[in-house]
Amino acid sequence: MLKLSNVEVVYDKVFLAIRGVSLQVNEGGMVALLGSNGAGKSTTLKSISGLLAPERGEVTRGSIEFLGENILPYGAPKRVGMGLVHVMEGRRIFGHLTPDDNLLAAYRNGGSRARLNQLRDMVYDYFPRLTQFQKTKAGYLSGGEQQMLAIGRALMTEPKLIMLDEPSLGLSPRLVQEIFGIIRKINQENNMSVLLVEQNAAAALEFVDHAYLIENGNVVMSGEAKVLKENPDVQEFYLGGADRVDYHNVKHYRRRKRWLA
Amino acid sequence: MSLTSTLTSTAPNNEVVLACHNISRWFGGLHAVKHVTMEIRKGETLGLVGPNGSGKTTTVNAITGFFPPQEGEILYMGRPIQKMRPHEIAQQGIARTFQNVALFKGMSVLDNILLGRHNFMKPSVLRAMLYWWSAQKEEVSNRYKVEEIIDLLQLEDVRDEMVDVVPLGTQKRVELARALVAEPQFLILDEPMAGMNQEEKEYMVRFILDAKEALGLTILLIEHHMDVVTAICDRLVVLNNGEKIKEGQPLEAISDPTVVAAYIGRVDNAAA
Amino acid sequence: KDPIKFAAPLDYTAVYTFLTNEYAQGQKDYVTMVNESGGIDGHKIEYMTSDTGNQPQRGIEAYNRALRDGAIWFDFLSTPVARAMVNRVLDDKVVMITAFHGRGDASDGETFPYVFPVMSTYWSQAATLIDYMEQHEGGLKGKKVAHVYIDSPFGREPIPVLEKLSDKLGFTLRTFPYASPGNEQSSTWSEVRRFRPDQVIIWGAGGGQAVSVREAIRNGIAPEKIHSVVWLAEADMESVGKDTAKGIRKFEGTDNGTNSALIQEIMAKVIEPGKGSGPKENVGRSYYNIGVATMAVSVEAARLAMKEFGAPLDGEKLRKGFEMIKDYDANGLLPPLSFSEKDHQGGGFGRVSHWDGEKWAPLNEWSNPYQDIVWESIRQDAAAFKEGR
Amino acid sequence: MAYFLELLINGALTGLMYSLVALGVVLIYKSAGVPNLAQGAMVMSAAYIVWVLSSYGVPMLLAILIGAIIMFIFGMLAERFLLRKMVGQPIIMIVMLTLGLEIFLRGFGPGILGAAPKQISIGVSLAPIIIGDVFINRIYLVGGVIALLLIGASALFFRTRTGTKLRAVSDDHISSWSVGISVERAIGVSWGIAGISALAAGVVWGSVQGVDWTLSELLFPAIAVVILGGLDSVLGVLIGGLIVGILGSVIPGYLDEIAGGGTRDVVTSVIILLTIMFRPYGILGREDIERV
Amino acid sequence: MFYRLSGIHHTRYETARRLWPIPADRRQVWFLLLLGLAAPFVFSNFYLTSYIMPWLILSAAALSLTLLMGIAGQLHFGFASVMAIGAYTSIHLTRAGVPLEFALLGAGLASALIGSVFGAAALRVKGLYLVMATLAMQYLVDWTIINVPAISGGAQATLQTPASTFFFISLKTDMARYYLALLWVVFVTLLILNIKRTSIGRALVAVRDKDYAAAVIGVNVVRYKLVAFFTSSFLGGVTGAILAFCYYQAVTPEQFNFNISVQLVAMVLVGGLGSVLGAYLGAGFVLLVPILLTNGVILLSGMGWLDVSTNLLAHIPLMIYGALIIGFLLFEPLGLGKIYDNFRNYLLVWPFRHSKL
């Protein structure tokens, strides 16, 4: 349902952030995008959701298709209307609004009140913890709660594909597990596709069917999660090897990555 | 550099570097930190863990003077510091990094790190005016220390980049460098490894261990990556809802049932 | 023959917008008339105008540019700009007129040889208004006079003269400032009403004047008791309501309307043939006539200078020309003005007129009362200026 | 006592009339996060529009209605062609942009229509309402009532679903985009509404002091009101307006005589300074959520 | 082509920290400095006194404000009042017989003291609220000057600058006044550049960017905010005095009113926040563009190409000026300085289009 071919993004008219990224997400699929810092993962998601413009970024080449339609000419709100939603890195909830108003703000214009309540109940069902904070400004919620709210807010737009940028960042092990669990539940119950950017590769590969590896703005490897997990490079650089890492004896210099698939 | 050769003992001894006695902090009606007491001894790495919103960052903010505790006492090297302002506390030799990277966006990596030398420089307009006769010497002499740390943390190639364009992982390293050039005795790290993949995590751990070894640091570490915490901390303090619920050896602490229920979730999460 | 260059960098866009257009129209039309009839001894007058936005630095630029181009006469119609220019015109020896604005002490020609207030200064205006009350309103002894003014140097300028007059004539003077720009004066007027004044002087300009009049009437002060500085015009009366404002008085330094021979001449020679520089309706309005009058006096000075010294004119000759003007009434537009090396005000004549519902109608004859008191102030301030320079 | 009452009442009404100008500033800030320094110039432009219409013989009420539509469209256009390009830029740049707009409008209206003051009248009698020895200004009363109505309507508006979306937009443009809120439209609407409130202010103030560029100087008291009440609080506009108006009337009413000069601007300035020292975010303004 | 980075190596920390590490830049700076020194002989007196001198002095003012707004991040919408304090102080001091050299110093100190008092009052606020606090300063200072005749100079509210000498050189000639202005702006420029590259500048930027992060490395946030207010007000005060002595030769309250404050802010912003070059460009833009537009429009209408009423004629420059401000901000929000930078960067990477990858 989502297809990127050869997408190139330039920031500030001069800085090439990704070059020739191609990837695909199928209906109901769960796909992960892995890669080190600054590889261009967030940039890829922003190019899909149309959020590059405010950062002076621009898709200079390639095409992005969603549900068979080329969405590049569309602005971000229109893409959300088509069922494509992006939960941004760093949560970015509306800090001065209550959680309830956060959810309300994301509900589409002109939708019925009944549907609104239904969606809201669904979100509170997934994240019962949010119900306790009816009166507090969302900006004062803890990191994990904000993350839940951000996902819940995205769900209010009734998406067909949800893109999550590092949802586990800064969360406690229990919450990571909880949130991944909920994402899986959402994926299964609503047949919603998921495109997930994660640093926590071990958790992500457990959980998706398919994954892409990005380095330096290029896709260097892609395949079934199961297959990737067995790859020696992935093992060494993303999963910390087969055994527990001995942090006290980490090598200072390492061999180059080769990405032999 | 010859940093690694000036080895200091990393074995904990009995000298208490920092002691919090019964500190509390409210935000409006919210009791974010409840009567927390803890001690950190010289050369030790203490892990501070707990669920999100349990008050870890607030505790650190209390120690560093941003949100002074409304109750209780904080002693650094035996002296009370809870009434001092943040910069005065920094001048005592306490350095920290922030959970959400707090670098100065308008500056290059080098300038950011140079700022860490603030306490060793005498900034003044008059000196700036007389640059060639006065400030230049200071700039250059402090530069040597900065270069040492840049070397230690392997930041050579991004030295002249603007700090907001380098990747997040590197930014965290720059922030660590900025804290280290201040030559602190006590270092607080607030989630230095959030948002890093395995490889970067390993590097970061290496840097922290190297720095600790080279500079003889005492470290307070907040981190959600249990594998790291168990590997490098000497002791753990576990907070939940602002209260200290457990203190002890890392592996023992995180397998405590209350800790597992509140924080870890499943036992095998502890490994990840 | 070479033109005589007059430069008028005026404020078209800021504080003085309420009058600049009409004023400049009057000046231009008069220049057109002079040039149509052959100029001064065959020399045409070149009138250069531009906008200064009431900003001194733009005024200085315009001044320097005009000076380079050979201008010998300047009119800025802006207190701040004119003030920034005083030293310059004195050094460069070119004439600057400051009709109804600028410093009152510049009337002292010995201290300010190149500055000509040309018309009654604010001090003379205050004296004329008080004299009218004294003469025609049953005397001022024991009466109460309220001076309601915009809180700026301009609004405060007449206070020393008013104080001297209150001592002399035995009336009680109270001053009521309102905050600049004067679009909101309600608390000031609450206070004025409670003072129960017998006479009220309003001292402001532009929109603030209309607000003053409205507030005065709203607070039950009869229009006949309201006396204004020269800056009150037809537009303000229309704003308040022509009938509501009936009876309001103001100081007048030039004739109003189109009755005077000079304005008639302009109508015939410039307006009728379609050579006017602006809307016809403006002709004869207060600020138009002031513009005509300033230009008429200046051209008269140039004429006298030309006769005496011959071409080419320069600032010094023009100044002497001004000082040669004796009993000049601009064909009925002006009270008889006489200048001298000492007196650059021209005598300080004026009169009081009132709004009769349609136009301003004079209430008394031209006169220049209490000039001794006025000159006391002039000499005082001029001496201070000399000291500072 | 009557003197005090009169100062109090007229001051309160004046304050409400300032609130009318201030309301536009708050509306835009609350939904777009932009402090609009062109609001004064918008008030002026609105008054010019009504003057032009009524000078063509359009009845006042109709002129106001048409003016409201024009001002709404103007607000939308300002967003479309100016503000939209500035999304994500530092706030001070946007402030400068609105200043540029203010300079432009100040040239445009008086340039096209003539700088001499114009008159509009909404047919309110000059005669005051007299209660005992207290004179109440009729047109201020009208202005005050209009201000109350508009403030009430705005307060209600922000409770609606659209209002919530506008508040979300002021919080974070980019994340509003990410959940499908059309930031452009939201900001456009808020500028449009600010345009309408500018019209109300323009008509009332225009009939008090005449229409010329000095109407744009109403910005300063309006900003004082906004700072006092809180930049993003509609209710704050009401409270701030009342305080600025009353103190600005009562204090000079007693102090001017002693100080021998107009003390109103000083009073206002001191109010601002004190507010900022003791309540940096105004009486009802929201505090920045700063988490270390 | 024009700029080459290759072949330039820094072997010492000193040279890496030079003001203009690229030789081409250095050459440009020398050229401009020489031009500045030769200006009285190159340009006619008219251009010198109506354009170059006010531009230089206002650049110094914009630079002083840049220190506060651009580097230290404290917005100031009352900077003209700071300059007013300097101007009035210097005039009163010289009138009292103090030599000009000391009067300038006194002007700076008076402005600095009063300026930092207001700064201190506004220490807790940022952004727009600071704008308002400083606006209040403008009104309070204006009011004091206007209402205290001893300051404003009596009923006329005008004070002429007395004839003075600066280091034994009489300021009677335009040339002498020009060189004093030039000396001052060069001094301010070097000072700001040096502040920017030393520890004090970094501390100020730190306070601007993230005050809590500055505190954690030992920067006393309160103190540095005050230092910024003090220094910038000092420079502003002296600049105000120079403006009075070299350019206006008289002071009236209107020369330093709120509009001037807005113009100063506009200079800093249109030039580009924090950019030294931008301060020059911004000052030039705000000062000269309205003048040039006015003259241009008059020229056009004089040639019969623009047949409109005087009133519209006078307002057209205002409209264009407003539109230009808007246009530049839309085109490059970081200001004229950034436009120049982009151009320079283009030359630096020429003939390539991108700097990376």
Ligand SMILES: Nc1ncnc2c1ncn2[C@@H]1O[C@H](COP(=O)(O)OP(=O)(O)OP(=O)(O)O)[C@@H](O)[C@H]1O
């Ligand atoms: N607004 C921007 N302007 C200029 N360069 C940018 C911008 N945003 C990102 N970049 C650069 O683009 C590259 C890719 O960034 P991106 O944020 O997509 O990386 P990422 O893979 O999401 O990394 P992270 O793990 O840090 O989130 C980085 O080198 C980054 O410095």
Ligand SMILES: Nc1ncnc2c1ncn2[C@@H]1O[C@H](COP(=O)(O)OP(=O)(O)OP(=O)(O)O)[C@@H](O)[C@H]1O
């Ligand atoms: N400035 C503040 N104002 C109000 N409440 C605050 C503030 N800072 C923190 N809190 C509240 O205090 C509680 C503790 O927060 P804290 O940031 O210390 O948690 P934490 O343990 O660091 O969590 P995380 O792991 O998510 O960083 C939270 O409920 C938070 O909402």
Ligand SMILES: [Mg+2]
């Ligand atoms: Mg990312």
Ligand SMILES: [Mg+2]
């Ligand atoms: Mg935390």
